[in-house]
Amino acid sequence: MQLIETKNELDTEQMAVVKDILSQAISGELIGMSNFASLAGMIDDIHEKMEAVEHAHCERGHAEGFMNISRQFDIVPEINVEGHYWKRVRDSFLKYAKQKDLIACLIIQEVMLECFAVSMYHDIGHALNNEIGDLFRAISDEEKEHIEHSIHLLQSELNSDPEAFVQKVEIIHWDCMTILAEWTAGDHVHCRCGVCADQCVKESLHMIGLTLSSLRGNALNLYLKTLDRIGLPPQKSLEWVINLPA
Amino acid sequence: MGNQSSCLKFAIIGHQDNWEKIRQFIDFTRKSKGSASLELEQIKGIYTYIPARPVFDIHIHSSLGIDCHGFYIESFISPDELGPNHLRSNIQKVKDSCNLASRMGADIVALGGFTSIFLESGGLQATRIGNTCFTTGNTLTAALVVEGIEKACIQKGMPLDQTRLLIVGSTGDIGSACVRYFSGKVKKILLCARREKQLKIQSGELRRMGQDADYATDINAFLPATDLLIAVASSLLTDANPNLLSNHAIICDAGYPKNLNQNFKLICPDRVFEGGMGVITQKFHFNPVIWESIYRFPVPYTVHGCVLESIVLALEGIKQPYSVGRGNITVEDMREISQRAKKHGILLTPLFHPDAKQPEPAGIM
16 A cells, blocks of 8 residues: 655654554544434434534544544554543443433533544644644644534523533533543553553653643643633632642 | 722732742642642643633722722743743733733733733733723832832941942833932942843933943842842843852842842842832732732732732722833832822831741841
8 A cells, every 4th residue: 555645754653653643533533423423312402403413423524534544544543432531431421411411411522522622633733744634633623613612502501500500510520521631641651541552642642742741731721711711710610620630 | 898989900910930839729729629739740731721810809908998809810821931932822821811801800900020021012012901901010119129228228227329239130121210210329320131232321321310330241240349239130140149249238139030049048148138029008818818828928918019009000090001111110100109009008018038938027137
């Protein structure tokens, strides 16, 4: 198979890092696809149902995009939606889906997961000066729309009952953001997540010019800014983020 | 009961100058939720990425019986990133903080420490955003610096008119205000800053007015001949050698972050004081109260001059960008803001050593 010409050739070690990143991205997109599909099943409003299906299709498209680029670079990604972190994220989502709690599902999928996706894809996209990087940047831009979509909905939810909404976000924050924080924490490098091929990719990010702290920090920054835009009290969200596993 | 009829809402935008204060805040916040303490590297991995936000409310009471309310916005600029390499990202953080202060309805906002660069350099194109006015707070800081020096001279029995005064950062906003104030009051003014061309102009102006003056870009060139030293540069003076300093010199370190290295404080502990600080005699309250422990000085209820300027303007109902640009502070402005502050019980704090731990109401000098 002929490799696509790249602007910036990657060596073997760098390719191993890119493989792990693509594996995480594909697994994450498939979780997103499944979450939106679950949402479509629980929503009564027909237009919102159609929108959820559309979002699920969009996440599927992202997963396929990452799979295609992997093939072009002769990379065989490890796709594992049952991996240590991704399964916990999915379980957390399903807990609220079973309760038909649409708002909670939106907070998990379109705020928490999408903030991490948008920010990390952006950073990875700028670290990789090739077609893989281009794809990450393009998908980051598309995922931004999901965040925008949720902000307006959640603002009106906040305005209708501020106290109850803040309480709900806090509970979901501890449920879901704790998992994402552990996934990106510096001291959680020894557990097998079931997605990375060999050793934890967090230890090798420097090989492609990334640092775990900036990747994680930028994602948390976008998460906080999104909560600010929704209208959550900034002192509360600060307290939540400071208390995450690091 | 106080009244709030004429009092404006004030805000302060700032940053922390060391990791110890940040560690205290992070530890407190984590312990309140039962979370374990973090290592410094983990704290650094969170702190720098937090977007600007209000972290505590401030209530103060004036000696005229006016209650005033404001809030502090932390810009989350890292103490490790105050250098020129991070200028662009820091300016963005200051911009975000200014917009936030405006959205939160502040009438008058002081830009403390490094963040004042935004107003000094003309970065904030308008000195207002919506109904919010911004000030560097440098006028009151300068007024408190010069008052501190005069007080120290009296305490040490040093006649001001016989002293050679070294001002490090003399071409900066606070530094140039100090030069103006002491012109004609001291025997000689020694000017020190990074840009030689501006030093030459400043020195020439002083000589034309009959004030003996000299200039140098190297602080060490002047230390042996210095009786009084005001440090108001924008960064730590790593090359300064305290062993060259005359053994009677009085030092006022008014930089934020501090300009002088630890050796200065060790060599002459009874002659160094933290300048530009005032005390709110009618006290203040922070909410959450933890910030009263973090923002704490040896003399209780001591506050930076720039913060006090926004409070004084709020108490006085003055909604205008009082201190903006660089080199615009007049001696008359300094007298005016100082008098307005005193009216409300905001006075020069008793002089204290920058590293003093215990409250020392009588001052160290």
